[in-house]
Amino acid sequence: MNWLTDNKIPLGAWMENFVDWLVTAASGFFDLVSITLETMIVTMVDAIDSIHPLAVIAIILVGVWFLHRSIGLLIFITLSLLLIINMGYWVETIQTLVLVVSATAISVLIGVPIGIAAAHRPWLYTMLRPILDLMQTIPTFVYLIPTLILFGLGYVPGLISTIIFAIAAPIRLTYLGVSKVPNELIEAGLAFGCTKSKLLYKVELPAAMPNIMAGVTQCIMLSLSMVVVAALVGADGLGKPVIRALNTVNISQGFEAGVAIVLVAIMLDRICKSPSSKNAG
Amino acid sequence: MSVVTIENVDIVFGDNKAKTLPLMDKGHTRDQILGMTGDVVGVQNANIEVNEGEICVLMGLSGSGKSTLLRAVNGLNKIARGRCLVRDGDKMVDMAKCDDATLRHMRTRRVSMVFQSFALMPWLTVLENVAFGLEMQGMPKAERLKKAREQLKMVSLDKWANKKPDELSGGMRQRVGLARAFAMDTDVLLMDEPFSALDPLIRSQLQDELIELQKRLNKTIIFVSHDLDEALKIGTKIAIMESARIIQEDAPEQIVLNPATEYVEKFVAHTNPLNVLRGSSLMTPLTELAVQDEHVVINEDIKMKLENGKLVSVQGPRGDIPTARWTPETILANVPDNTVFIVPANIAMRDAVELRYHSNHFMVLEEADQCVGILNDHNFYHALLGKHFGREEAAA
Numbered sequence: 001m002n003w004l005t006d007n008k009i010p011l012g013a014w015m016e017n018f019v020d021w022l023v024t025a026a027s028g029f030f031d032l033v034s035i036t037l038e039t040m041i042v043t044m045v046d047a048i049d050s051i052h053p054l055a056v057i058a059i060i061l062v063g064v065w066f067l068h069r070s071i072g073l074l075i076f077i078t079l080s081l082l083l084i085i086n087m088g089y090w091v092e093t094i095q096t097l098v099l100v101v102s103a104t105a106i107s108v109l110i111g112v113p114i115g116i117a118a119a120h121r122p123w124l125y126t127m128l129r130p131i132l133d134l135m136q137t138i139p140t141f142v143y144l145i146p147t148l149i150l151f152g153l154g155y156v157p158g159l160i161s162t163i164i165f166a167i168a169a170p171i172r173l174t175y176l177g178v179s180k181v182p183n184e185l186i187e188a189g190l191a192f193g194c195t196k197s198k199l200l201y202k203v204e205l206p207a208a209m210p211n212i213m214a215g216v217t218q219c220i221m222l223s224l225s226m227v228v229v230a231a232l233v234g235a236d237g238l239g240k241p242v243i244r245a246l247n248t249v250n251i252s253q254g255f256e257a258g259v260a261i262v263l264v265a266i267m268l269d270r271i272c273k274s275p276s277s278k279n280a281g
Numbered sequence: 282m283s284v285v286t287i288e289n290v291d292i293v294f295g296d297n298k299a300k301t302l303p304l305m306d307k308g309h310t311r312d313q314i315l316g317m318t319g320d321v322v323g324v325q326n327a328n329i330e331v332n333e334g335e336i337c338v339l340m341g342l343s344g345s346g347k348s349t350l351l352r353a354v355n356g357l358n359k360i361a362r363g364r365c366l367v368r369d370g371d372k373m374v375d376m377a378k379c380d381d382a383t384l385r386h387m388r389t390r391r392v393s394m395v396f397q398s399f400a401l402m403p404w405l406t407v408l409e410n411v412a413f414g415l416e417m418q419g420m421p422k423a424e425r426l427k428k429a430r431e432q433l434k435m436v437s438l439d440k441w442a443n444k445k446p447d448e449l450s451g452g453m454r455q456r457v458g459l460a461r462a463f464a465m466d467t468d469v470l471l472m473d474e475p476f477s478a479l480d481p482l483i484r485s486q487l488q489d490e491l492i493e494l495q496k497r498l499n500k501t502i503i504f505v506s507h508d509l510d511e512a513l514k515i516g517t518k519i520a521i522m523e524s525a526r527i528i529q530e531d532a533p534e535q536i537v538l539n540p541a542t543e544y545v546e547k548f549v550a551h552t553n554p555l556n557v558l559r560g561s562s563l564m565t566p567l568t569e570l571a572v573q574d575e576h577v578v579i580n581e582d583i584k585m586k587l588e589n590g591k592l593v594s595v596q597g598p599r600g601d602i603p604t605a606r607w608t609p610e611t612i613l614a615n616v617p618d619n620t621v622f623i624v625p626a627n628i629a630m631r632d633a634v635e636l637r638y639h640s641n642h643f644m645v646l647e648e649a650d651q652c653v654g655i656l657n658d659h660n661f662y663h664a665l666l667g668k669h670f671g672r673e674e675a676a677a
Contacts, residue, residue: 182398182400184396184397184398184399184400185400185402187352187357187394187396187400188394188396188400188401188402188413190357190388191355191357191388191392191393191394191471192388192389192393192394192413192414192417192461192465193385193386193388193389193414193417193418194417195385198417202413202416203402206402206404206405207402207403207404209404
């Protein structure tokens with residue numbers, strides 16, 4: 001037994017060396033990514049923040065009306081957003097929304113093509129699956145440390161951690177959707193003369209769309225579940241007051257911030273979910 | 282003129298073709314080969330020639346390789362060996378060896394397909410579905426939607442143009458599938474059990490519609506079916522497949538009259554003779570009828586008088602019975618009862634029974650202006666009892 005503990009395999013040291021190497025070798029690259037993303041998010045937050053909150057609510061309502069045509073949903077969203085303003089979390093909500101939307105957009109941009117590629121190449125999915133499992137099961141705090149070192153404090157490490165956690169959803173569901181496109185539809189596409197790319201855009205993607213949309217919705221919800229963690233590494237948003245409340249054992253602040261997060265979650269869920277379920281039906 | 286020629290085609294599913302093909306040549310069965318190499322023999326040594334305007338039906342039970350062979354004609358299934366030639370203007374293109382661009386050209390311009398499960402795109406409207414193939418042809422949007430609308434009118438679904446496929450019944454969906462294939466204006470149409478998923482009434486209705494359309498459009502159709510009655514109804518030629526091989530290829534009537542193997546015989550046993558048999562195989566030939574005083578005796582009351590092999594008169598117990606010439610265009614209501622019909626020897630059994638029912642008399646069969654035989658109740662009963670079908674009977 002002693003022999004086992006004495007001869008420690010330096011797993012941790014290896015990882016540390018790897019990260020150190022990354023920092024020295026590619027610090028320019030990581031700085032560039034960090035600055036670009038940070039500027040992007042800050043600009044978006046500032047832009048929305050510069051508009052009067054009630055005008056922002058109006059814009060959101062118009063958009064939701066076009067998507068869903070549901071009065072009930074409009075009333076719910078209006079009341080929720082007004083309550084958030086009343087609690088004083090308007091700016092934080094915008095920061096959170098921008099972070100969630102950016103993380104989702106990046107995850108989808110990267111995840112959907114990977115999902116398609118995996119659906120077309122079974123070996124690729126065999127390789128990807130353990131990586132995806134790892135990304136979703138490894139405790140978030142573990143990779144928060146290297147992202148923090150690589151990207152510094154602020155939105156970006158939060159964003160990257162969120163993406164690592166959430167990207168599995170669009171990859172998995174795109175893979176599922178594309179690989180279970182009914183064979184007869186593929187045959188029909190080919191029989192009528194589709195090229196490879198036509199087959200993808202005219203048959204496979206439309207057929208997989210309900211699944212891909214479910215992946216996007218899931219990705220949004222997973223991203224939202226990371227706001228508190230993102231706040232730990234300095235990303236502004238609704239996570240910050242939660243952590244502050246935790247540190248000062250402040251029940252009222254914790255409760256209010258929690259309510260705001262829940263309201264944002266319900267709103268996003270309602271806004272995203274029904275169009276995709278309509279497609280599926 | 283041959284439009285599709287299938288020559289010595291083998292189709293194998295699996296990765297050990299190099300091992301499987303020699304085993305097939307050595308005469309190993311499908312099951313043995315599956316055990317030895319893990320490959321599945323889909324089609325073995327198939328030869329068919331389909332001419333312009335023909336409907337060739339590939340018949341067999343599931344797993345016999347009929348759909349597999351059909352899918353070789355538009356290159357959905359890869360051919361391991363042999364040639365599958367499809368006419369493209371003046372030349373024949375080998376679908377087994379052509380490059381991707383040619384394959385696409387053949388699929389968009391020469392060969393289109395109808396699927397058993399319809400294979401309509403659920404996210405497109407009915408109209409867009411019909412226009413799908415035209416889009417692949419590169420036709421501009423306005424033009425292809427206009428053409429698709431015309432095709433929908435042809436299958437009388439123009440009112441449903443903006444619905445989604447899942448709002449339609451099965452029969453309507455397959456009509457959309459037909460319209461989609463016809464819209465392509467291809468000479469060759471592949472139909473993979475297109476009516477099998479439909480209930481019997483709709484099925485027979487669509488079969489009739491297909492026969493009508495075919496009269497107008499004169500396509501070359503390869504049709505897969507597991508239903509012999511369907512095959513006999515629409516086919517001009519039938520190829521019967523059993524475990525990856527074509528075991529008999531013949532005209533519909535020949536298939537039921539002379540089944541090549543026991544397997545075909547079993548298939549044939551329960552067919553409805555009304556749909557298949559023709560006068561010449563039903564009739565009592567002239568040579569078998571008794572002659573008395575230069576009259577051919579039909580029964581004790583009725584005799585026929587022939588001159589140079591041509592019918593002159595029919596004599597009944599109370600003088601001559603009037604005769605009338607029948608063609609498929611004849612309107613029966615205009616012909617008085619108690620008339621002996623003179624009919625072409627290739628008359629369909631259904632028509633002959635109808636005539637017998639109307640006229641109450643036997644009928645006289647003619648071929649090239651010569652009387653060749655007669656059709657009487659006895660001939661019909663013989664056929665209805667299925668006594669024409671079966672190899673022993675044919676041999677005897």
